Amino acid sequence: MSNDISTEENQTEIDRRRARGEFVRGVSGFRHAIGTPEFPAEPGRYHLFVALNCPWCHRVTLARSILGLGDSISMDVAFPNRTGDDDPVGPNLWEFTPDRVASLTGAPLPECTVDTGTGAGLRLAKEIYQREGSDEQSLPILYDKITGRIVNNESAEIVRQLDAHAGTLGGSDDRPTIFPKNQKVQEVIAALNERIFVTINNGAYKAGFSSDQAIYEQAFTAYFETLTYLDDLLSDGRSFLTGDTFTEADLRLFPTLFRHDPVYYLRMKLNGARILDYVYLWRWLCRVYAFNSVASAGSMTHCRQGYFGRSWNGVVPLGPNFPMRYPDAYQHPELAV
Structure with a gap:
C-alpha cells in the first residue's frame, strides 16, 4: 500500500469510520508497472477496461486520448449502472453488456462493449479479477493481453505509466508531457x-x-x-x-x-x-x-x-x-x- 495521500485514502480504523457513516475509499490491489521486464512497453499489448461514468476511469481515458494512444491501447466500456439484485451472480457489479437499455435514452448506449480484452468474453469485471484469485471488482483495469494478467487498477498510477511510456506504446508525435521532468x-x-x-x-x-x-x-x-x-x-x-x-x-x-x-x-x-x-x-x-x-x-x-x-x-x-x-x-x- 502506498503512503501517497494524493493517490489513496488513509485506511486507519476503516471499520470504525465506516460504521459511523463515513465514506472511506478502499485501496487498489494490483500495482504492477509498464516498463518492467514483466510488463514491457509495447504497442498493441495493453487493454483498458473502463466505465465512462466513473471519474477514476475518466482519468485513464483522458490520458489515452490526450497522449494519442487510442490506436495502440484497446478499450472496453462497461454499462454505467452496475448489476441489480436480480443478477444471478449478485448486485453492484460492473458488466460488459452492450445490449442493456439505459433508462435515460430508452436504448442501448453505443459506447458500451463486450469484453474483447481477455479473449474469454467475460461478462463481469469481477470475473477478470477472479482469474487471478482476487475478490476485487473495481474499474479501471489495465490489462496485459499477452500474459492475460492485470497490470494495475489504480488510476493515478496508470496515468503516470501511460505518460512515461507513451512513445514506446505508440503515442502521437505531438503529444504533451503530462508529468514534466522539471x-x-x-x-x-x-x-x-x-x-x-x-x-x-x-x-x-x-x-x-x-x-x-x-x-x-x-x-x-x-x-x-x-x-x-x-x-x-x-x-x-x-x-x-x-x-x-x-x-x-x-x-x-x-x-x-x-x-x-x-x-x-x-x-x-x-x-x-x-x-x-x-x-x-x-x-x-x-x-x-x-x-x-x-x-x-x-x-x-x-x-x-x-x-x-x-x-x-x-x-x-x-x-x-x-x-x-x-x-x-x-x-x-x-x-x-
Missing part, C-alpha cells in the same frame, strides 16, 4: 494533486456517500474552499493550474469538475455553487474541454445514467437546461461573467 514543476503538481484528491476527487464522494451530517459538512466545506483556492490561482491569467502548460494536475481535476454542475451539484449534495459561478475555473474547464481530444474521452450521458440511475428510484433528471445543456455549455467560456 523537479520544481513536479513539486507543484504533487501539492496540487494532494489537495485536489483529498478535497475534490475523493471529497465529492465523501460528501455524497457519507451518512453522517458532520462528516458531510466537513467534506462540503473543504470542497468549496478548494474551488475558491483554485479560482484564485487561475485569476492571474494562467491557462492551466501550473502555468501555461497542461499537466497531470489539470487531468486529475477535470473529471470531477466536468461532473459538478449537471450531476454532483444534486447527486453529491454539493449545492454550494456551480462551477459556472467561478469565472476563472469555468474558463479553465472550457479550455481543458477543448484541449487535445478531451471531449471524446468522456460521456455526459453515461455520467447522468450512472449516478442517477443507481439512486433509489432510478429516475434521471433532465436538467440543467440553463444557461444551456451540458456538456454543450463547456464550449462557451463567455457564460461565466
Whole structure:
C-alpha cells in the first residue's frame, strides 16, 4: 500500500469510520508497472477496461486520448449502472453488456462493449479479477493481453505509466508531457494533486456517500474552499493550474469538475455553487474541454445514467437546461461573467 495521500485514502480504523457513516475509499490491489521486464512497453499489448461514468476511469481515458494512444491501447466500456439484485451472480457489479437499455435514452448506449480484452468474453469485471484469485471488482483495469494478467487498477498510477511510456506504446508525435521532468514543476503538481484528491476527487464522494451530517459538512466545506483556492490561482491569467502548460494536475481535476454542475451539484449534495459561478475555473474547464481530444474521452450521458440511475428510484433528471445543456455549455467560456 502506498503512503501517497494524493493517490489513496488513509485506511486507519476503516471499520470504525465506516460504521459511523463515513465514506472511506478502499485501496487498489494490483500495482504492477509498464516498463518492467514483466510488463514491457509495447504497442498493441495493453487493454483498458473502463466505465465512462466513473471519474477514476475518466482519468485513464483522458490520458489515452490526450497522449494519442487510442490506436495502440484497446478499450472496453462497461454499462454505467452496475448489476441489480436480480443478477444471478449478485448486485453492484460492473458488466460488459452492450445490449442493456439505459433508462435515460430508452436504448442501448453505443459506447458500451463486450469484453474483447481477455479473449474469454467475460461478462463481469469481477470475473477478470477472479482469474487471478482476487475478490476485487473495481474499474479501471489495465490489462496485459499477452500474459492475460492485470497490470494495475489504480488510476493515478496508470496515468503516470501511460505518460512515461507513451512513445514506446505508440503515442502521437505531438503529444504533451503530462508529468514534466522539471523537479520544481513536479513539486507543484504533487501539492496540487494532494489537495485536489483529498478535497475534490475523493471529497465529492465523501460528501455524497457519507451518512453522517458532520462528516458531510466537513467534506462540503473543504470542497468549496478548494474551488475558491483554485479560482484564485487561475485569476492571474494562467491557462492551466501550473502555468501555461497542461499537466497531470489539470487531468486529475477535470473529471470531477466536468461532473459538478449537471450531476454532483444534486447527486453529491454539493449545492454550494456551480462551477459556472467561478469565472476563472469555468474558463479553465472550457479550455481543458477543448484541449487535445478531451471531449471524446468522456460521456455526459453515461455520467447522468450512472449516478442517477443507481439512486433509489432510478429516475434521471433532465436538467440543467440553463444557461444551456451540458456538456454543450463547456464550449462557451463567455457564460461565466
